[in-house]
Amino acid sequence: MTERLYYADSYLAEFQARVVDRSSDGATLYLDRTAFYPTSGGQPFDMGSIAGAQVVDVVDEGERIAHVLAAPVSSGEVECRIDWQRRFDHMQQHSGQHLLSAVLAELFGAATVSVHFGAEISTVDVETPSLGADQIRAAEKRANEAVWENRPVSVTYAESSEELGLRKASERAGLLRVVSISGLDRSACGGTHVRATGEIGLVAIRRLDRVRGAVRIEFLCGLRALRRVRADFDALVKIAQTFSAPLDDTPALVAAQMEALKSAEKDRRRVEQELGVLQGRALYDVASPDARGMRRVVKRIAAGALDPLRAMAQGFCARPKAMFVGAAGEPPQLLLVTSPDSGMDAGKLLKAALAEAGGRGGGAAHLAQGSAPSGEALEKAIATLTALSASPPD
Numbered sequence: 584m585t586e587r588l589y590y591a592d593s594y595l596a597e598f599q600a601r602v603v604d605r606s607s608d609g610a611t612l613y614l615d616r617t618a619f620y621p622t623s624g625g626q627p628f629d630m631g632s633i634a635g636a637q638v639v640d641v642v643d644e645g646e647r648i649a650h651v652l653a654a655p656v657s658s659g660e661v662e663c664r665i666d667w668q669r670r671f672d673h674m675q676q677h678s679g680q681h682l683l684s685a686v687l688a689e690l691f692g693a694a695t696v697s698v699h700f701g702a703e704i705s706t707v708d709v710e711t712p713s714l715g716a717d718q719i720r721a722a723e724k725r726a727n728e729a730v731w732e733n734r735p736v737s738v739t740y741a742e743s744s745e746e747l748g749l750r751k752a753s754e755r756a757g758l759l760r761v762v763s764i765s766g767l768d769r770s771a772c773g774g775t776h777v778r779a780t781g782e783i784g785l786v787a788i789r790r791l792d793r794v795r796g797a798v799r800i801e802f803l804c805g806l807r808a809l810r811r812v813r814a815d816f817d818a819l820v821k822i823a824q825t826f827s828a829p830l831d832d833t834p835a836l837v838a839a840q841m842e843a844l845k846s847a848e849k850d851r852r853r854v855e856q857e858l859g860v861l862q863g864r865a866l867y868d869v870a871s872p873d874a875r876g877m878r879r880v881v882k883r884i885a886a887g888a889l890d891p892l893r894a895m896a897q898g899f900c901a902r903p904k905a906m907f908v909g910a911a912g913e914p915p916q917l918l919l920v921t922s923p924d925s926g927m928d929a930g931k932l933l934k935a936a937l938a939e940a941g942g943r944g945g946g947a948a949h950l951a952q953g954s955a956p957s958g959e960a961l962e963k964a965i966a967t968l969t970a971l972s973a974s975p976p977d
Contacts, residue, residue, distance in 0.1 A: 609655030863898025
């Protein structure tokens, strides 16, 4: 059985231990005692070194803890060092989560249902239909007030059968490890925590998402929060500099630019539509009619959607006895438009041509679209369309 030193002292960063077992290659060790926290309860494992070898994973195997190393280590007494920066970051995030969960329960009765601590961000899922912006601001403010109050964070042990006043009832039986924030929270938890809320540092809520009937809150604490706030501020300064405007004026300027862009995009699409129709009419004028008076044209684009050809087809087929074939090479796509007096059913024609080439498609009487499995198949379908349209209608 491994003695878990982190239960008693989250600040223990260096210790000595004895190797009691190891894998055949010497890269996985079992110690008589350890301060390395294994992945558990949503909190990631500690890193560091054992006898100079880097710790790359720490696994809880029930009665004992496996330390996976980057290089083999011999048996005997070993010097162990925790990556303190990583450990303290985890302590800040985990204690900050307890604090935030307590505040959400206190202010809004929103119970925490799950937590996740990631390398960059942490999340807490709370059982509530929704949380508004004002509520999030209130929770963030209250959490930071508790940080400034520097409330003691303590660890005690009690039997699960006792009335413990936990924020969330524990499913474990027997002796429980209880982490308390003075006057605010009591939770059964085996993780590593700070000694007082002041060490959590800044608590910053980043975003909200709806997840399976709960609200997921993304948050950062301590140095992580400071780095993120600095990065956000630097990004905003760059945006303000782009507009040559004071930072506080930037949101309104960005909103105005977005509206201007939407208007410009609407105008561009309108002009593109009008141009396409004119191009279609011009194509019709230069297309030679066959013996039945039918005019046909095939227009190709190298890649992308067929949308640019639709307006052109509209202009072409607004004239009498017309058939417009549009093709895109990547991915291979086909558009067929016919005039109402052409005597041709675009949907049926396109479906037949593409089926013969191994593709799929169809549509209405005067507009149809589909795809081909390859460029060769696309050209075969175009040739079939031309041949079918040249035949007298039934």
